[in-house]
């Protein structure tokens with residue numbers, strides 16, 4: 212249709228990168244692209260920490276479950292929900308900071324950070340770079356916060372590893388049929404027959420991608436993943452950071 216749409220529709224996560232740092236020019240354009248994203252009421256409530264130090268990358272990789280593509284990559288960015296700047300401004304202006312501790316303000320910061328990250332991801336892919344989000348950093352948010360010296364009113368959300376892809380066979384992973392995602396006017400109950408055909412499609416996708424080593428439907432993957440309670444330390448961490456308390 213056009214180059215932007217082609218880039219968006221051609222997305223797949225890259226998990227093997229050349230051992231080559233992004234150039235200063237690439238870094239600058241990626242950060243600028245991230246910052247161009249819409250931001251709720253202009254709050255710009257996020258920070259991005261670029262991790263070029265290999266030792267810190269190794270530590271982050273260990274937290275994230277030894278994901279090698281966080282170490283051998285062009286750059287590893289960590290996206291932080293960040294209301295610390297707002298705390299400083301409110302204190303300077305002698306405005307009560309209690310509002311910063313509400314769930315609404317945490318959500319605003321998390322949404323802002325996610326929009327900025329996805330802008331960066333698309334910009335990177337448009338330059339022929341590969342990307343992969345790294346939610347694994349939330350395996351130990353406390354350790355991440357210590358490692359990155361995070362102040363109160365901040366939370367590490369996810370990493371984004373960006374680099375020069377090493378040639379691979381990956382193809383865009385088929386998404387849910389539009390009928391299950393896009394609802395006309397009001398919410399529609401899920402059509403189980405459509406789900407069943409998608410499950411079959413995903414089974415075939417994994418079968419082909421892994422040469423038969425993994426044959427799993429989308430429903431099976433969800434039951435194994437999102438059906439499990441995990442990272443139960445997040446609530447206490449948010450409270451410690453003065454976030455999401457009301």
Ligand SMILES: Cc1cc2nc3c(=O)[nH]c(=O)nc-3n(C[C@H](O)[C@H](O)[C@H](O)COP(=O)(O)O)c2cc1C
Pocket residue numbers: 222223224225226275278343344345346347348369383384
């Ligand atoms: C917030 C977020 C966190 C993710 N965390 C990881 C991760 O820790 N490790 C990983 O290999 N992929 C991670 N992914 C990538 C997803 O697994 C991937 O986007 C999904 O399976 C769809 O595949 P695709 O991106 O190739 O289309 C993450 C994606 C998102 C959006």
